[in-house]
Amino acid sequence: MTRDNEHPIDDFVRRAVGVDEIEVASVWSASVAKQALLQEITSMSPTTTREPQTNTRPTLRRGWLRRLPALAGVAAVIAAALLVGPALLLTPDAPSPAELMLSYESTDRSLSDVLLQAAAAAGSAPAEDAQATTWRVETWAMTGGNAPAQMRPEVRQWWRTPDGLYYRAQSGDPLEVGDELRDLPDDVDGELVSAADPYGELAARLPSDPQEAADFLAARATNPDIPDDVEVFESVRGLLDSHALSGEQRAALYEVLARLESTELVGETVDRAGRTGTAIGVVSDHSGATIRYELIIDPAWGKVLAFQEILLEPMVAYPNMQTPAVVEYMTYF
Amino acid sequence: MLTPSDPIDGDPLCLVPGQTKRSIREGRTRFERIYEENSHLILAYALRRTDTAADASDVVAETFLVAWRRLEDVPEGERARLWLYATARRVLANHYRGKRRARELSERVQGEVLRTAAQLDTTIDTGPDGDALQAAFSRLKDDDQEVLTLVGVEQLDRDQVAEVLGGSRANVRVRLHRARRRFAKELKKVGIDPQRST
Numbered sequence: 001m002t003r004d005n006e007h008p009i010d011d012f013v014r015r016a017v018g019v020d021e022i023e024v025a026s027v028w029s030a031s032v033a034k035q036a037l038l039q040e041i042t043s044m045s046p047t048t049t050r051e052p053q054t055n056t057r058p059t060l061r062r063g064w065l066r067r068l069p070a071l072a073g074v075a076a077v078i079a080a081a082l083l084v085g086p087a088l089l090l091t092p093d094a095p096s097p098a099e100l101m102l103s104y105e106s107t108d109r110s111l112s113d114v115l116l117q118a119a120a121a122a123g124s125a126p127a128e129d130a131q132a133t134t135w136r137v138e139t140w141a142m143t144g145g146n147a148p149a150q151m152r153p154e155v156r157q158w159w160r161t162p163d164g165l166y167y168r169a170q171s172g173d174p175l176e177v178g179d180e181l182r183d184l185p186d187d188v189d190g191e192l193v194s195a196a197d198p199y200g201e202l203a204a205r206l207p208s209d210p211q212e213a214a215d216f217l218a219a220r221a222t223n224p225d226i227p228d229d230v231e232v233f234e235s236v237r238g239l240l241d242s243h244a245l246s247g248e249q250r251a252a253l254y255e256v257l258a259r260l261e262s263t264e265l266v267g268e269t270v271d272r273a274g275r276t277g278t279a280i281g282v283v284s285d286h287s288g289a290t291i292r293y294e295l296i297i298d299p300a301w302g303k304v305l306a307f308q309e310i311l312l313e314p315m316v317a318y319p320n321m322q323t324p325a326v327v328e329y330m331t332y333f
Numbered sequence: 334m335l336t337p338s339d340p341i342d343g344d345p346l347c348l349v350p351g352q353t354k355r356s357i358r359e360g361r362t363r364f365e366r367i368y369e370e371n372s373h374l375i376l377a378y379a380l381r382r383t384d385t386a387a388d389a390s391d392v393v394a395e396t397f398l399v400a401w402r403r404l405e406d407v408p409e410g411e412r413a414r415l416w417l418y419a420t421a422r423r424v425l426a427n428h429y430r431g432k433r434r435a436r437e438l439s440e441r442v443q444g445e446v447l448r449t450a451a452q453l454d455t456t457i458d459t460g461p462d463g464d465a466l467q468a469a470f471s472r473l474k475d476d477d478q479e480v481l482t483l484v485g486v487e488q489l490d491r492d493q494v495a496e497v498l499g500g501s502r503a504n505v506r507v508r509l510h511r512a513r514r515r516f517a518k519e520l521k522k523v524g525i526d527p528q529r530s531t
Contacts (some may be wrong), residue, residue, distance in 0.1 A: 024376055
């Protein structure tokens, strides 16, 4: 029978496990065993002994390298690595991070040329309708948890609605801080998540003038442990990939990237959907690992094709991992 | 202060440096109270989470042995129960990994506890749908079973579950939601619709 203020499933759980606490209490209280155990334990010397430890490992979330706490440094990464374990366990048929690397070709074009072309193309596009914005992202990232780090692909469908940002996924990976699960009909597989929207406020107020946009984002780069350029790059990425913006705003964001000292041109590449694009990125080791945060854009259309994080140097957590290696990617459709 | 080898009024308990007769007696009284209030709960927990009465009796015995030896770490009040669940959980994890402790209790006491656990094990009554319910539940992952029983059976709220499992309240909410959905799907596979049956 379901008790007040509890979930209906709880009654089925009780019936499934079948152990009645009242009966246990009754039988145990009357048993010889109860007193015998007590007497024997308390007759022992209460010297301190080691409590049983288990190797519970923290759950590492998508983008964990990028989202390590502000004060994380090498020590924290090593500590996490020791808990996770040094070996990678790949899901069947999953490529290794090194195998996932794209190849790049050099280009005669300058970084400025590429980004200004993207800005011009974006600026000529109509404003996106927040109610109609849907996009599909294929993500793939290392996760931890109670098993050695695994590579796990996941496809998410995103919606931007007047009520907020949602995604639907097939797998039950850990949620980001601020995400909430939503109920789906029982015959629908997967989960619907109301996603945290850390850039929502920025999108609403983002100036469309490039210099003003640059100043606006720079003023909000307040994390003392992350280089300003990297924070701004991340903000631009977060705005471009999941917000309905005007053409002018998108154009401004590409120009913001062009103005960052740390932005570098990586090269021409073909993304994992077979689309040709140009990779640009910033490199930082603020997370304790040397990572290139990379956007692949189609400058002719002013479109972001993909985002990825590339581990450039080996790290203690994954000593067997060949570098450079892809530790996270998102392909936008 | 007595020396380590001096018995207390004939009590075979040996003192450790820094202990006094009074502190030992106070500790024993406190432990007995914790044991009295919680031993049946830990036994019930162990019976649910293990496959055999022998395993359940081992978990109970080892959990309270740890509590006795780490009494200074056991919180006061209701939180003592959560601490015991968390300890039993770790004992169970070690047990499944084959890291059973050397048995420190006498065979006599081990036998008594085992007999009681076995008696309770055979009286489990799951009702008319029992086999189907058990089958559905057993197909869940251990993590799902654990969070469902902590909430549905041990009747812990999410903060308490978070304390036992060592995670955050938000994490517990997510785990619980997913576990309930998965159990509901397993129930439907065996012809039980949780929406209609309650």
